[in-house]
Amino acid sequence: MTPKTEAERASPILLFNDECGVCHLVAKWVAKMAATPSSAAKFIERPIGDDPAELRSLNESLDIWDAYETIHLLMPDGSMKTGGEACAEVLRRLPRTQWLARSLSIDIWGLRPFQELLNFGYLVLSDVRPAFGCESCGTPPVWLGPIVWARTLKSNSGAA
Amino acid sequence: MNIQTNSGPSPRSIDRIRTATSSTFEEQVLNAEGPVVAEFMSHGCSHCRALEPVLQQAAKTMRPAETIFRVNVPVEQELATRYDIDGTPTLVMFLGGQEVGRVEGPSPTLSTLLVAVTQPFER
Numbered sequence: 001m002t003p004k005t006e007a008e009r010a011s012p013i014l015l016f017n018d019e020c021g022v023c024h025l026v027a028k029w030v031a032k033m034a035a036t037p038s039s040a041a042k043f044i045e046r047p048i049g050d051d052p053a054e055l056r057s058l059n060e061s062l063d064i065w066d067a068y069e070t071i072h073l074l075m076p077d078g079s080m081k082t083g084g085e086a087c088a089e090v091l092r093r094l095p096r097t098q099w100l101a102r103s104l105s106i107d108i109w110g111l112r113p114f115q116e117l118l119n120f121g122y123l124v125l126s127d128v129r130p131a132f133g134c135e136s137c138g139t140p141p142v143w144l145g146p147i148v149w150a151r152t153l154k155s156n157s158g159a160a
Numbered sequence: 161m162n163i164q165t166n167s168g169p170s171p172r173s174i175d176r177i178r179t180a181t182s183s184t185f186e187e188q189v190l191n192a193e194g195p196v197v198a199e200f201m202s203h204g205c206s207h208c209r210a211l212e213p214v215l216q217q218a219a220k221t222m223r224p225a226e227t228i229f230r231v232n233v234p235v236e237q238e239l240a241t242r243y244d245i246d247g248t249p250t251l252v253m254f255l256g257g258q259e260v261g262r263v264e265g266p267s268p269t270l271s272t273l274l275v276a277v278t279q280p281f282e283r
Binding site for chain 1: 204209
């Protein structure tokens with residue numbers, strides 16, 4: 001089990017699924033956006049990995065199954081943000097997207113319509129992301145299906 | 161795979177399935193007295209997540225002599241290669257150190273799962 005480093009104690013940790021194409025792209029984008037010289041935004045982009053105990057060392061209530069199910073942002077104060085709320089927090093901390101994050105805070109009669117929209121958008125993306133490539137189950141992306149079927153048919157006919 | 165609605169595992173749930181590693185596999189699975197089910201899985205796999213609560217329930221209802229072990233494929237790639245695991249979840253049933261059956265991506269319902277994991281032992 002690896003204890004938290006000093007940097008991990010001071011910066012939010014963005015957990016992402018390294019085997020998921022979409023998650024990988026998003027994490028890379030966040031790293032790129034946070035890397036501006038004038039930016040005070042610091043994130044630690046960390047692959048979720050395969051060790052439940054190591055994840056719990058970051059936050060006791062963090063479950064590895066949940067971490068793979070939805071985006072998690074571990075805050076320096078020990079709290080966790082997930083799903084659309086985590087996306088909003090990331091946008092709030094990135095210098096170029098703070099204007100967008102401000103719109104997410106707009107409150108109309110107790111409702112935050114733009115945040116709700118983001119939450120919904122995240123849910124949809126979360127459900128369809130395996131179609132864009134996810135190696136977690138060892139299954140190819142849906143769009144590669146015909147190629148895989150053709151290969152399987154070819155190898156079966158070769159074996160017969 | 162027919163995924164039925166379930167909320168997936170809960171962080172607070174008791175884990176009834178022990179993890180077998182390459183160093184413990186022989187002792188825990190191959191040298192076991194009774195029937196053993198080895199689930200080759202990955203935490204990132206949504207099908208494994210759907211199966212997890214059902215597997216926990218199955219582990220609860222199975223007899224003490226029967227055991228379910230989890231093999232974490234990304235960590236135990238040598239075991240996955242040895243047992244020719246193409247995708248997760250794959251349940252491999254062992255009796256007396258020999259593989260007696262396997263099922264890939266079983267439907268995550270308790271009845272289907274129990275049939276799948278007990279049938280090979282009844283032959």
